[in-house]
Amino acid sequence: MRQNKDKHIVVLKGGWSAERKVSLDSGKACANALKKIGYRVTEVDIKRDLAQLLDALNPKPDIVFNALHGRYGEDGSIPAILNILEIPYTHSGLLPSALAMDKFQAKQLLLSAGIPFPTGTIADRETLACRLPIDPPIVVKPINEGSSVGVQIIRENASFVDFEQWQEGQKLLVEEFIPGRELTVAVMGNKALGVTELQPKSDFYDFEAKYTDGKTVHKCPALIDGNVSAAAMKYAELAHKVLGCRGISRSDFRYNDTAGEPGKLFMLEVNTQPGMTSLSLVPEQAAMAGISFAGLVDWMVKQARFD
Ligand SMILES: Nc1ncnc2c1ncn2[C@@H]1O[C@H](COP(=O)(O)OP(=O)(O)O)[C@@H](O)[C@H]1O
Numbered sequence: 001m002r003q004n005k006d007k008h009i010v011v012l013k014g015g016w017s018a019e020r021k022v023s024l025d026s027g028k029a030c031a032n033a034l035k036k037i038g039y040r041v042t043e044v045d046i047k048r049d050l051a052q053l054l055d056a057l058n059p060k061p062d063i064v065f066n067a068l069h070g071r072y073g074e075d076g077s078i079p080a081i082l083n084i085l086e087i088p089y090t091h092s093g094l095l096p097s098a099l100a101m102d103k104f105q106a107k108q109l110l111l112s113a114g115i116p117f118p119t120g121t122i123a124d125r126e127t128l129a130c131r132l133p134i135d136p137p138i139v140v141k142p143i144n145e146g147s148s149v150g151v152q153i154i155r156e157n158a159s160f161v162d163f164e165q166w167q168e169g170q171k172l173l174v175e176e177f178i179p180g181r182e183l184t185v186a187v188m189g190n191k192a193l194g195v196t197e198l199q200p201k202s203d204f205y206d207f208e209a210k211y212t213d214g215k216t217v218h219k220c221p222a223l224i225d226g227n228v229s230a231a232a233m234k235y236a237e238l239a240h241k242v243l244g245c246r247g248i249s250r251s252d253f254r255y256n257d258t259a260g261e262p263g264k265l266f267m268l269e270v271n272t273q274p275g276m277t278s279l280s281l282v283p284e285q286a287a288m289a290g291i292s293f294a295g296l297v298d299w300m301v302k303q304a305r306f307d
């Protein structure tokens with residue numbers, strides 16, 4: 001058996017998506033943990049430069065740890081390259097990554113598996129500027145971003161919509177706004193780890209609330225009806241399975257309990273490359289389940305495959 005110290009792991013981090021900074025933090029935290037366990041680790045801040053990436057993968061490492069988030073890092077582009085090179089990598093393969101990154105496609109598939117989602121449709125900003133397809137309150141969000149980038153809530157009687165936030169022709173998901181609470185469930189392998197409620201101090205769970213210390217209270221486990229909690233875990237496991245995810249995933253939910261408990265649960269999306277800083281949601285749920293950050297990262301490495 002080869003020891004950890006004989007295994008070379010390349011950690012891909014950074015990238016050029018809107019979530020670059022988050023990925024640099026995830027990559028650093030995972031690389032540090034891997035080094036502590038005894039792996040030989042090289043960290044690579046990737047640019048939009050295939051030659052640089054191929055160079056970093058030559059000679060072939062034993063495993064690539066994908067710590068990228070957002071477009072290109074999370075949409076299957078990296079698995080595509082690593083499949084060709086036959087280098088095992090952490091997290092999901094090409095197809096589940098690409099599907100989950102397209103919130104609209106993933107939603108159609110998961111709805112057909114019986115998972116509830118908010119009703120919605122697809123539009124671009126030019127169409128929205130003429131007419132809103134659903135009456136407010138609604139949420140408009142890019143189909144393929146993360147970290148709440150470009151998410152806008154249009155309230156009833158809203159006097160202003162910031163169309164400049166979206167690009168011309170960009171595909172946007174327009175959904176009914178679900179009031180109530182914000183929940184998330186991590187899945188490790190095929191088991192949900194727990195349910196966390198996020199209580200942002202600001203208007204909604206936006207980029208700042210996600211990444212500024214003290215801006216969101218995490219209630220882990222969420223103090224909600226036990227049956228709702230069990231249903232959220234069941235839906236997250238089913239979504240992981242239906243999309244064909246590998247390693248870890250994290251599903252986000254809204255829980256409308258405004259008319260009392262038990263309320264109604266709606267999945268929003270599946271993240272195939274969730275945040276991996278030591279303060280992120282997946283490591284937090286793993287810790288609640290008795291799994292250390294180093295234990296989690298080591299497990300992820302052991303799941304590494306190529307397709
Ligand atoms: N239909 C919705 N109703 C209420 N809030 C929503 C809805 N869709 C998104 N949000 C809010 O926007 C946040 C980001 O949306 P999400 O679909 O999880 O995309 P991402 O996290 O990839 O940016 C959610 O965590 C939630 O706070």
Ligand SMILES: [Mg+2]
Pocket residue numbers: 147148252268269
């Ligand atoms: Mg989300």
